[in-house]
Amino acid sequence: MGKAIQNEDYLFKKIYDYVLHQIERKEWKEHDKLPSVRQLASEMKVHRLTVLKAYQLLKQHDKVYVKDKAGYFVQSNVTNNLEYLHQNNPIVSAYVQKNHLSEIHQPSVSYHFSQALIDPNLLPxxxxxxxxxxxxxxxxxxxxxxxxxxxxxxxxxxxxxxxxxxxxxxxxxxxxxxxxxxxxxxxxxxxxxxxxxxxxxxxxxxxxxxxxxxxxxxxxxxxxxxxxxxxxxxxxxxxxxxxxxxxxxxxxxxxxxxxxxxxxxxxxxxxxxxxxxxxxxxxxxxxxxxxxxxxxxxxxxxxxxxxxxxxxxxxxxxxxxxxxxxxxxxxxxxxxxxxxxxxxxxxxxxxxxxxxxxxxxxxxRLQQHLEKIRIALHIRKEIMEEELAVTGWRWTSPKGGLNLWVELPDKLPPELLLAKSIEQSISFVPGQICDPLKQLSSWIRLSYSYANEKQLREGVKRLVAVAQSLSK
Amino acid sequence: MGKAIQNEDYLFKKIYDYVLHQIERKEWKEHDKLPSVRQLASEMKVHRLTVLKAYQLLKQHDKVYVKDKAGYFVQSNVTNNLEYLHQNNPIVSAYVQKNHLSEIHQPSVSYHFSQALIDPNLLPxxxxxxxxxxxxxxxxxxxxxxxxxxxxxxxxxxxxxxxxxxxxxxxxxxxxxxxxxxxxxxxxxxxxxxxxxxxxxxxxxxxxxxxxxxxxxxxxxxxxxxxxxxxxxxxxxxxxxxxxxxxxxxxxxxxxxxxxxxxxxxxxxxxxxxxxxxxxxxxxxxxxxxxxxxxxxxxxxxxxxxxxxxxxxxxxxxxxxxxxxxxxxxxxxxxxxxxxxxxxxxxxxxxxxxxxxxxxxxxxRLQQHLEKIRIALHIRKEIMEEELAVTGWRWTSPKGGLNLWVELPDKLPPELLLAKSIEQSISFVPGQICDPLKQLSSWIRLSYSYANEKQLREGVKRLVAVAQSLSK
Incomplete structure (x- = not known):
């Protein structure tokens, strides 16, 4: 991913997010007209094409609509991501009570790439x-x-x-x-x-x-x-x-x-x-x-x-x-x-x-232990990256931590990949769970810290095979 | 405390609490007229004197007032004990955040009668x-x-x-x-x-x-x-x-x-x-x-x-x-x-x-340990009761647990006794802390579980001496 592409992508998201926030905060209400492409481009100091592209994606996501040639308007019934939800169950009635990650961890699998935890065998x-x-x-x-x-x-x-x-x-x-x-x-x-x-x-x-x-x-x-x-x-x-x-x-x-x-x-x-x-x-x-x-x-x-x-x-x-x-x-x-x-x-x-x-x-002993852990995790990260190299998936190689944050191609939805992977005894975290707006729909988190080297090689090979079978 | 007296006292409190709740819930609003003594006595099936006594105490506590011969009326500005308070400090802004008991435990003393904990020496x-x-x-x-x-x-x-x-x-x-x-x-x-x-x-x-x-x-x-x-x-x-x-x-x-x-x-x-x-x-x-x-x-x-x-x-x-x-x-x-x-x-x-x-x-070992603890705490309770016998304070002797709940005479306010006791290295819990309405102003909690037998005798003797010096 070249610098130029990323920068454009980044400005585009900035506009997209800005419009979405205005709508969600009710600054721009249902059926209000959005600023013209020219006007917003000038205000936000970006190219008009960037604004247009953002408006088009907002339309695609049903956040705005186009009326003849009059411009873009705020869609009605846009769900308000900013408002907290309130459960009305008569007995369980506190605020939203959900722990999404702990639900992902529930199925028991052989290849744990959902756990951002360190392999117990590496611990002292x-x-x-x-x-x-x-x-x-x-x-x-x-x-x-x-x-x-x-x-x-x-x-x-x-x-x-x-x-x-x-x-x-x-x-x-x-x-x-x-x-x-x-x-x-x-x-x-x-x-x-x-x-x-x-x-x-x-x-x-x-x-x-x-x-x-x-x-x-x-x-x-x-x-x-x-x-x-x-x-x-x-x-x-x-x-x-x-x-x-x-x-x-x-x-x-x-x-x-x-x-x-x-x-x-x-x-x-x-x-x-x-x-x-x-x-x-x-x-x-x-x-x-x-x-x-x-x-x-x-x-x-x-x-x-x-x-x-x-x-x-x-x-x-x-x-x-x-x-x-x-x-x-x-x-x-x-x-x-x-x-x-x-x-x-x-x-x-x-x-x-x-x-x-x-x-x-x-x-x-702590310092010695830390040095050992750093080497072990570095090796595991590289094994995962080696095995993923064939896929063409995109990620920025991390310089520390426990995870790869991987962008899947459009034709491979994470939910489908996860469902099929769990059948093959592999778990990972769909990126949407890590997104407060629940929209990052093409990313996944793969943790390389919990599985040992052998499990990593086998598990990632299996994951790649699952993905390939879905892409056919 | 005879059964008859207690029963009357109990009905009286029932009326008192009922009126207070009606006021606090705004069922009876500021300057509303209370039911007549006769009417409430009939509704609540108690003697008129009991209602009158409750109304008089409510007046004394500034919850109601008397207007000429027209009867009792709800006082304005009655603090609403039922409403939760809201701190407006710009940084610390969640709901009431206070742990009253942990504040009592902060001073370090030699005779801990505030701790409803078991003496560590009794533990396995x-x-x-x-x-x-x-x-x-x-x-x-x-x-x-x-x-x-x-x-x-x-x-x-x-x-x-x-x-x-x-x-x-x-x-x-x-x-x-x-x-x-x-x-x-x-x-x-x-x-x-x-x-x-x-x-x-x-x-x-x-x-x-x-x-x-x-x-x-x-x-x-x-x-x-x-x-x-x-x-x-x-x-x-x-x-x-x-x-x-x-x-x-x-x-x-x-x-x-x-x-x-x-x-x-x-x-x-x-x-x-x-x-x-x-x-x-x-x-x-x-x-x-x-x-x-x-x-x-x-x-x-x-x-x-x-x-x-x-x-x-x-x-x-x-x-x-x-x-x-x-x-x-x-x-x-x-x-x-x-x-x-x-x-x-x-x-x-x-x-x-x-x-x-x-x-x-x-x-x-658990069962043996439990039998030992029961005997030890029974003895400690009796030591505390023996030493308190001279005071004329009132309590119902407990059949288990860690505390005596003691009513002090009117002329001995718990806050004053506590302040003077802490000077003598004795702690206990004023009953008000245990009252959601913060009104039980003549009771204290004395725990006999934490101090050893020697400390108990000495500490309670000291406490009694402090009380006597205040009653002079």
């Missing part, structure tokens, strides 16, 4: 019983004791010191918050800072569980496309002015599902925007240490001096997912709100898990 | 490392593995079998749900079944964290007094018809904070009401096994045949609070809603904790 299982024994020797009453709501002080001190060493930023144990996995962190943040109908900015595509969490809280989601080179920051600023989001949930490092990483320049600019327009950046950083060649840029929170970033760092994906421990770095002005929500949710994560994690995290 | 700490070792031998990849959202199947099967053995009711592993402590269970239920402004029935007093959780979800709380002999079921039915609550959160066995236990007759009648009026009973049962003389009646869920009871059983209080494991028995029609909320909240409780709990729970 055999060391752990040593640390557990150590924890019981050191803290004989660990199971009789509640953790504080914010998390074990010793662990928070260790993590603060780790972040200071890594990024040379000032930090204390008070700034660190322990949650039961990064998913709980996202859930607590949504509960603490989002009321129904608040606007939340999301990358498109994004992490599907986060989409479901914010929707369940009643948020209205506005999306910003993520590209290999980052966001269109003008578009971001435009949306911020237009929609006044309370927060931007983002995953700027080896982004899930695309694998893209945001540059230092964009990181700094995002912090400036957050300070200027007073919204929060929720930086979800689950893959920071899973890089193949070089370490990624420092987290966005390290550029924050005004307390606008909440940073969620999960280590457990590549150490011990079963422990369910994540660290949150939270500005002091927001800490009490999170503490209260956490105290209501579970009154603190289990102390045992925090102490086991602490002792492994503080050990020399 | 020294056995646990055996079970942990066993878990790592049996499941070497336990830390590399996520639990399913509903909880470990082996644990759910074991618990189902336990409940079958105990109560002879039919039950399968599918009916059991594992949460990270009973508090998480309450939180998940609130999220799954309560929308803002839904009405929830609560006992008065009740468990303060549960009050905070439902309020944070935007619930409107209606209260039903709990007495040593149970509820006024006519009042319960009246409120159900009047307010159509979605659920009744109750703690019918060694109730927190009062220690009262609801009879089998009332248990059966509650299930009938729930079936008839289609609301849920949320039965929180954290103290079931902590009895001193004889086992309590079977849980309410065992009388349920229509799927109206969600039963929350916490074992960890007296085994290993640090593990954070509770079991929920949930009717199949409600299971998916809970599963989804749990999957969004944390995607499943840590597997390690479930496996450790499973192996201890299945062992013979």
């Amino acid at each position: 299982n055999h060391y752990f019983s040593d640390y557990v024994k150590k924890v019981f020797d050191l803290y004989p009453k660990v199971l009789a004791t509640y953790s504080t709501v914010q998390g074990d002080l010793e662990l928070r001190e260790t993590l603060a010191q780790y972040f200071i060493n890594q990024y040379k930023t000032h930090l204390g144990a008070d700034d660190v918050f322990i949650t039961s996995g990064s998913q709980q962190a996202i859930h607590l943040i949504a509960q603490a800072f989002i009321k129904p109908r608040d606007v939340v900015l999301f990358e498109r595509p994004s992490y599907s569980a986060a989409i479901d969490i914010f929707r369940a809280q009643g948020a209205q989601i506005v999306t910003v496309d993520i590209h290999p080179e980052g966001y269109d920051l003008e578009q971001v600023e435009y949306y911020i002015k237009q929609y006044k989001p309370r927060l931007f949930y983002l995953n700027p490092t080896f982004h899930n599902p695309t694998g893209y990483t945001i540059s230092i320049e964009q990181r700094k600019k995002l912090v400036e925007l957050a300070e200027q327009y007073r919204f929060l950046l929720i930086e979800d950083d689950a893959y920071h240490d899973i890089y193949f060649d070089q370490a990624p840029p420092p987290p966005i929170y390290t550029y924050d001096s005004a307390g606008t970033v909440i940073y969620i760092r999960s280590f457990c994906k590549y150490i011990s997912p079963g422990l369910r421990i994540a660290a949150v770095i939270c500005p002091s002005s927001l800490r009490n709100a999170l503490l209260t929500v956490k105290s209501l949710a579970d009154n603190g994560s289990p102390l045992l898990n925090q102490k086991i994690f602490l002792h492994y995290f503080s050990s020399l | 700490n020294h056995y646990f490392s055996d079970y942990v070792k066993k878990v790592f031998d049996l499941y070497p990849k336990v830390l590399a593995t996520y639990s399913t959202v509903q909880g470990d199947l082996e644990l759910r099967e074991t618990l189902a079998q336990y409940f079958i053995n105990q109560y002879k009711t039919h039950l399968g592993a599918d009916d059991v749900f594992i949460t990270s402590g009973s508090q998480q269970a309450i939180h998940l239920i609130a999220q799954a079944f309560i929308k803002p402004r839904d009405v929830v029935l609560f006992e008065r007093p009740s468990y303060s964290a549960a009050i905070d959780i439902f309020r944070a979800q935007g619930a409107q709380i209606v209260t039903v007094d709990i007495h040593p002999e149970g509820y006024d079921l006519e009042q319960v039915e009246y409120y159900i018809k009047q307010y159509k609550p979605r659920l009744f959160y109750l703690n019918p066995t060694f109730h927190n904070p009062t220690g009262y236990t609801i009879s089998i007759e009332q248990r059966k009648k509650l299930v009938e009401l729930a079936e008839q009026y289609r609301f849920l009973l949320i039965e929180d049962d954290a103290y079931h096994d902590i009895y001193f003389d004889q086992a309590p009646p079977p849980p309410i869920y065992t009388y349920d045949s229509a799927g109206t009871v969600i039963y929350i059983r916490s074992f960890c209080k007296y085994i290993s609070p640090g593990l954070r494991i509770a079991a929920v028995i949930c009717p199949s029609s409600l299971r998916n809603a809970l599963l989804t909320v749990k999957s969004l909240a944390d995607n499943g409780s840590p597997l390690l904790n479930q496996k450790i709990f499973l192996h201890y729970f299945s062992s013979l």
